[in-house]
Amino acid sequence: MKYLVMVQGTQADYEAMAGKASEHSPAWSEQEIQAMFAHMEAINNDLAETGEMVDAQGLTEPAGTRLVSAGADGRPVVTDGPYGETKELLAGYWVLDCESLERVTEIAARVAQCPVPEGAPDYPVVIRPIQEGC
Structure with missing residues (x-):
């Protein structure tokens, strides 16, 4: 079965990774960024090797996000992001083909162990089964 595994973040998180601290998150060092990338690359390599x-x-x-909705007159209404009313947004994802929910949960637990700076926010990793055959 296929699953969507999602990690979340905010504009402040992206700014922290670029070295700008806020009340939301401390600034990340280059070493912390590299540790995060190495962790994610190891997961990606393992998943590619298993075929999942x-x-x-x-x-x-x-900040590069755009929201498009239908206006009252049926014409598109376009709004640039980020959106103050939205807290966390999708920061990245995997589409995985796993034998079971238990297996994809093991993978999500590994993703959740990604190294972050002390005091950085902790977001859950979200798993959604993908409906097939539609």
Whole structure:
């Protein structure tokens, strides 16, 4: 079965990774960034080796986000992000083809162990089964 495994973040998290601390998160050092990338690369390599990886992507900062909705007149309404009313947004994802929910949960637990600076926010890793055949 296929699963979407998602990690979350905020604009402040992206800014912290770029070296700008806030009340939300301390600034990340270059060593901390490299440790995060090494952790994620090891997971990606292992998933590619087992054949469970379908796709994986990190997303750019929410400031580059655009929301498109239908206006009352049916014409599109376009808003640039980030959005003050939204806390966490999708920061990256994996599409995995795993034998069971237990297996994908093991993988998500490994993702959740990603090293972060002391005082950085901790977000859950979200698992969503992908409906097939639609």
